[in-house]
Amino acid sequence: MEPPTTPGAQVEVPPAVIDELQSSYWVSSWWFAALVLVVVVLLIAFFVVWLRRRRHLEAHRRRVVLVSVGATVLVVIAAGAFANSYSGYIPNASAAIALAKGLVGSHQATGATSTRGGLEVITMPGDAAGSIPASQAWVYTPPGYDPQGSVRYPVLYLFHGTPGRSSDWFVAGNADNAMNVLLAHGLVEPMILVSIDVNGGGKRADTECLDWDDGPRLETWMLSDVVPFIDANYLTVPDRSSRAIGGMSSGGFCALNLALRNLDTWSVMLSFEGYGDPGSAGDDAFKGDTERIQANSPSVYLPTMKFTEPLAAYLDVGTETRDVYDVRAVAQQLADRGQTVLFRTNEGESHTWSEVQAGLPYALIFASTHLTHPAP
DSSP: OOOOOOTTOOOOOOHHHHHHHHHTOOTTSHHHHHHHHHHHHHHHHHHHHHHHHTTTSTTHHHHHHHHHHHHHHHHHHHHHHHHHHHHOSSOSHHHHHHHHHHHHTOOOOBOOOSSSOEEEEEEEOOOTTSSSOOEEEEEEEOTTOOTTSOOOBOEEEEEOOSSOOTTHHHHTSOHHHHHHHHHHTTOSOOOEEEEEOOSTTSSOOOOTTOBOTTSOBHHHHIIIIIHHHHHHHSOBOOSGGGEEEEEETHHHHHHHHHHHHTTTTOSEEEEESOOSSOTHHHHHHHTTOHHHHHHTOHHHHTTTOOOSSOOEEEEEEETTSTHHHHHHHHHHHHHHTTOEEEEEEETTOOSSHHHHHHHHHHHHHHHHHHSOOOOO
16 A cells, blocks of 8 residues: 655655664663673572572571662663663663653753754743643754744654653653754754743643543643743744644644644644544543534544644554554545645554654654745
8 A cells, every 4th residue: 555645745765864773772682681691690600609609607697688679670671771672761871861861850951053963951841720830841943043033943842651751752852863964964944942831830640631521621721822932031932834733642632633623723743653532531631522423533533623724644563563553544534635744654663763764854854844944
């Protein structure tokens, strides 16, 4: 079956650039996990030999406990390394540092230079109704960004999956590194990237970015608070033609649904491993109201919706997951409605951040191509 991709929408990334990006993902590589396993086995063997040579000493029992605890910790580390090689959540050292910053709530910014973008953690205000508390957001500014300057930039808003947090796109996604590499090779234009916490601050982490009847009103918050806040505090181009929205898994659904329901706000949509309906969260959010659930299910409303503005849509999915059929179906619906579509699969990838890492350079180039950039 031919992929539902609009002729001329394909994106090419030079093999050398792919190699450069992939080589930076060493912490999540299989060989790093294998190295960790070898080191763990050697350390455990060393401790066992050390323990046996001292079994006649009075402190033998304490040493047994110490070695047992140490061996358990080492096994957990090895298991974590292999789990990380599958999921790709921590691809390199810079991602580990970003994760640590997010966990401790550090707000120390790394400013943009002439060759590398800046990255900062900011406090995103909650909504006026009080349904959503203030939360962390991560903001990437491109090389040369001067907050006192006059140059303005398009913005790409990014949403994490479930479970997830706003740091995910710069930890697991390594989006800042991808942007820096693509910019250095002249494959994208400068953009601001904003990663939002869409957990809503409550017990329901799987919000699907919906306006819940008795909970966080995520869609309203995005439109009324988040976008205006970013436009007011960063040098953005405050127009739909210069705004993109993207996400992974449930965040991919968020991006698809919000973009289609708000074509006057976003012109480009990027969905990784997304789907065409909110699943059980729709029932919970709208208390089983079928009409509103369907009004927030792109796979239902796409065939008949009115496109007041065009949408450029990038959909990406791994071949080793059943998601591939659902994502292809949504891509086909978009193509059937005359929208610009790039549907892409990553061979051998599953529903993981490794899949996102593989597709992100293509998605960023697609977004840059279809966004409006101000004249220099």
